[in-house]
Every structure is written in C-alpha cells, then in structure tokens.
Amino acid sequence: MKFLRDRRLNLVLRFVIGGLFAYAAFEKVLHPSAFAMSVRAYKLIPFSLSNLFAIAVSWSEIVAATFLILGILTRKAAGAIFILLVMFIAAITTVLARGMVIDCGCFGEGGATTSWLLLVRNAALLFGSFLIIRYNDGWMSLFPGTRRTLQRP
Amino acid sequence: MNSFFRELAGGVALMIVAAALGIGANAVCPDGVALIQKGEVVATAQHGPVDTTSTVTPTAKGAISIEEMKQQFDAKTAVIIDARSTEEYEEGHIPGSINVPYDRIPDFQDVLTREVSNDAHVICYCRGPSCDFSDLLATELKIIGWQDVSVFSGGWEEWTRAGYAIEKGPRQ
Numbered sequence: 001m002k003f004l005r006d007r008r009l010n011l012v013l014r015f016v017i018g019g020l021f022a023y024a025a026f027e028k029v030l031h032p033s034a035f036a037m038s039v040r041a042y043k044l045i046p047f048s049l050s051n052l053f054a055i056a057v058s059w060s061e062i063v064a065a066t067f068l069i070l071g072i073l074t075r076k077a078a079g080a081i082f083i084l085l086v087m088f089i090a091a092i093t094t095v096l097a098r099g100m101v102i103d104c105g106c107f108g109e110g111g112a113t114t115s116w117l118l119l120v121r122n123a124a125l126l127f128g129s130f131l132i133i134r135y136n137d138g139w140m141s142l143f144p145g146t147r148r149t150l151q152r153p
Numbered sequence: 154m155n156s157f158f159r160e161l162a163g164g165v166a167l168m169i170v171a172a173a174l175g176i177g178a179n180a181v182c183p184d185g186v187a188l189i190q191k192g193e194v195v196a197t198a199q200h201g202p203v204d205t206t207s208t209v210t211p212t213a214k215g216a217i218s219i220e221e222m223k224q225q226f227d228a229k230t231a232v233i234i235d236a237r238s239t240e241e242y243e244e245g246h247i248p249g250s251i252n253v254p255y256d257r258i259p260d261f262q263d264v265l266t267r268e269v270s271n272d273a274h275v276i277c278y279c280r281g282p283s284c285d286f287s288d289l290l291a292t293e294l295k296i297i298g299w300q301d302v303s304v305f306s307g308g309w310e311e312w313t314r315a316g317y318a319i320e321k322g323p324r325q
Binding site for chain 2: 032034041048051054067077078081100102133
C-alpha cells in the first residue's frame with residue numbers, strides 16, 4: 001500500500017477535504033442561527049448550549065479547512081478535522097439508531113438528510129484525514145509545523 | 154502512533170482557538186446570536202413504537218388533543234402549520250394549513266412573516282405521535298418570536314383516522 005504514503009495523494013486529500021470543509025463551513029459561519037437549529041434537531045447537546053456549539057464547530061471547520069489547503073500546521077489541522085468527523089459520525093449514528101430522519105446540517109440548512117450513506121462518506125473522509133496526519137511531509141505547504149521526515153523504506 | 158495522538162491534541166488546541174475566534178466574531182457581528190440560547194423545548198412526541206390503534210392523550214405542556222384541534226379548526230381561531238415535507242403536504246393536509254417543513258424554516262421565513270401575525274395562536278402538526286418535527290418547529294417558532302404555539306401531537310395520522318376534512322395539492 002505504498003501509494004497511501006504518496007505525497008501527491010496527500011496533497012489531493014488536503015485540497016479535497018479542505019475544500020469540502022471550507023464549503024460546508026462557509027454557510028454555517030454566515031448563518032449561525034440556522035446551523036444552531038440543525039444542531040438542536042439532533043437533541044444531543046443541551047438546548048441552551050446549541051448556539052455556542054454551532055459557533056465552535058463551524059469556526060473550527062473553517063479554520064482547519066483553510067489551514068489544510070494552505071498547508072499551515074497541516075497535520076494538526078487534519079487532526080481537528082479527524083476529531084470533527086468522529087463527532088459527526090457518532091452524532092449521525094445515534095440519530096439513525098433512534099430512527100430519526102433530520103436535516104444533517106452538513107452544509108448549512110436544507111441539505112441532505114441523515115442516512116447510512118452519509119456515514120460511509122464521513123468514514124471515507126475520516127480515513128483521508130488519517131492519511132494526512134500519518135504521512136504528510138510538508139510538501140507544498142506554507143508553514144507545515146511538524147512533518148514526517150523519515151519515509152519508510 | 155504517539156505522534157498521531159500528538160497531532161490530535163494539536164487539533165483540539167486549534168479548535169479551541171478557532172472557537173474563541175468565532176465567539177469574538179459573533180460578538181461584533183450585527184447578526185450574532187446569543188451564546189446561551191434561552192427558551193423552552195416543546196416535547197410532545199412519543200418516541201419508539203406507537204400504538205396506532207389508540208388515541209393519544211397529550212400530557213406534555215403545549216400539546217393539544219384531537220378534540221381541541223377540531224374545535225380550533227372549526228372556529229378558525231388558530232393558524233395551523235404543517236411541519237412535514239412539501240411532498241407529504243401536497244399529498245394531503247389539514248385544510249387551510251400552511252406548509253413550513255421543519256428543516257427548511259429559513260426558506261419559509263417569508264411565508265411565516267406574511268401569513269402569521271405575531272400574536273396568532275399557532276398549532277403545529279406533523280405525521281403523527283412519533284414524529285417530532287412539530288415539536289421542533291414549535292420550539293424554533295418560539296425562539297424566532299411567536300409566543301402562543303401549540304402542538305397537535307396526534308398529527309396527520311389521527312386527523313385522517315377521525316375522518317375529518319382534508320385538502321390536497323399545493324397551498325391555494
């Protein structure tokens with residue numbers, strides 16, 4: 001599985017995942033109240049904290065996505081995205097387990113509803129962010145921070 | 154693997170900084186939201202399997218029974234809002250009701266402002282006792298300004314079972 005360590009794949013993953021998260025976060029950062037509404041529909045966190053949570057998540061997404069694309073603290077940015085994805089997967093799983101169908105809030109309001117397919121997509125993104133954390137070597141990056149210098153033979 | 158967890162910890166730190174940035178931006182932005190959301194949650198739906206042969210006895214605050222619903226409908230004293238999707242609404246709905254799908258409230262903000270006065274008594278309904286779209290819509294309506302909001306928790310299932318009038322197609 002040598003290609004998983006390929007720096008070109010790593011760069012593509014950075015742009016794809018970063019681009020997707022930046023696109024998703026843009027609407028949410030602009031309209032926090034609409035995103036907070038989606039957060040409340042999950043019924044997972046206390047009602048009173050929904051706005052605060054919505055702001056924290058959308059801003060984490062946009063900052064991490066920008067850093068990932070530009071290559072600033074690249075692996076830490078991928079780490080933030082990894083954590084966000086784990087949270088999303090857990091949240092969507094509980095929704096499916098409870099038999100609810102709600103707007104997932106993935107790309108702001110009026111997007112896809114929660115489904116198993118969404119879990120598969122998020123799992124794929126999770127694997128992608130894992131590869132960035134594991135194998136990013138700082139290539140084509142503004143300020144990569146920690147990087148992998150030793151390539152395995 | 155150690156370095157993996159170190160990067161995750163770095164990710165957490167990055168998220169904290171980003172969240173702080175967001176809270177700061179929210180404070181100076183004119184469209185900012187309250188950090189602590191005030192208001193009460195409307196909860197009338199019964200989750201899990203629902204016995205469709207029995208009539209629902211609403212006990213939760215803000216819930217109204219089928220009898221009350223029929224009274225309000227006949228007397229035309231309330232604005233009835235259908236919280237289901239537009240497709241379901243067009244297949245059949247309570248006559249005169251307005252369709253505001255719960256997950257698309259921002260898209261329907263215009264309809265709400267145009268057709269529902271602020272002091273109106275609003276009744277939300279969705280599919281039936283196990284569907285919580287009406288609860289969620291009622292909660293959101295209270296947040297964005299309507300005070301007198303109830304939920305007809307029996308919803309479409311109970312209304313049609315009672316054999317009351319229905320209307321099909323888009324809103325006239």
